[in-house]
Amino acid sequence: MTPETGLSLSDAVREATEVLAAAGVPSPRIDAELLAGHLLGVGTGRLRALVLGDTPAPAGYAELVAERARRIPLQHITGVAHFRYLELAVGPGVFIPRPETESVVQLVIDHLRDLPRTGRGPRVADLGTGSGAIAGSIAHEVPDAEVHAVEYSEFAHAWAAKNLLPLGVRLVRGDLRTALADQDGSFDVVVSNPPYIPAEAVPNEPEVALHDPPEALYGGGADGMELPTAAAASAARLLVPGGYFVMEHAEVQAGWVAAMLERSGLWTGVATHLDLNGRERATSAVRKPEAGSNERIGQ
Structure with missing residues (x-):
């Protein structure tokens, strides 16, 4: 899931959602979006707008998704918790x-x-x-x-x-x-x-x-x-x-x-x-x- 593969952000988030769902992550779509937003430096609203276009998937996305699929907490991956x-x-x-x-x-x-x-x-x-x-x-x-x-x-x-x-x-x-x-x-x-x-x-x-x-x-x-x-x-x-x-x-x-x-x-x-x-x-x-x-x- 990198720009070099030609995979779009939309397809990458969809595939990530499937991977996280199969791993039993409770909120696979949300987590897939948050991981992508973390790499792109944008909030969820902006991320969802980018998904509608032809934005390429960010480099390193697959690696973060794989970490989350191993049930490493989302907050440990991104380094932040919102409260x-x-x-x-x-x-x-x-x-x-x-x-x-x-x-x-x-x-x-x-x-x-x-x-x-x-x-x-x-x-x-x-x-x-x-x-x-x-x-x-x-x-x-x-x-x-x-x-x-x-x-x-x-x-x-x-x-x-x-x-x-x-x-x-x-x-x-x-x-x-x-x-x-x-x-x-x-x-x-x-x-x-x-x-x-x-x-x-x-x-x-x-x-x-x-x-x-x-x-x-x-x-x-x-x-x-x-x-x-x-x-x-x-x-x-x-x-x-x-x-x-x-x-x-x-x-x-x-x-x-x-x-x-x-x-x-x-x-x-x-x-x-x-x-x-x-x-x-x-x-x-x-x-x-x-x-x-x-x-x-x-x-």
Whole structure:
């Protein structure tokens, strides 16, 4: 599929679609177009216009299609992931942000926009930032917010640095269990998309099972809830009284997360939120102004 073969862009994309479909790629036509657009440096709209003409297939297209047919993630091939209004640098060693997480970001942004301003912008902490998708989107869309992001993985931290430092996010490398301990009780919002997959629940998609880093997938313990519980514990100590916490989780974990927050005695207004597919994707809560000495986080 190169100009030297005389294959047109239209024919190349059609053949690529067939190759990717045979390989089980979930969206073969879209991926075929995105790979061609990546090589040509054009968006999907322009690419589709070029397909209608006699534009030749770009050099190297067949090689990229072959990589995608081996179920290498599209974002690893192109080096970018699109998330809300951002184009994030991604690659091996970092979790590729999912569209479902965009609804989690929207919950945070809606809350921040309703907060009264008292001489300073709101302070936000993102625990387990990965590529920086959540923290970066908040910083981009709520310019007066002071956003902090925490990431434990050395590789993911490096990707996050590329994405977040230009946006003014304060990135630290650390464990979400002990993150930002010198700033307890000072954040207006804490958000987290922690690893939450149970130990035995190996993902079916090769792109996830073989290419997303395990430390970004598995939440610890048979039920996968060790790190989500730890994220809730950290949120409780980091938030100001009345501060807002929102955490992403699997659909089947919604009831467990809500019960865990209710049982702790530290939260009020516990609510489950649906993503754009109608799945229970996130749970939010408000930090109680006061907590009794006998209350225990995550118990």
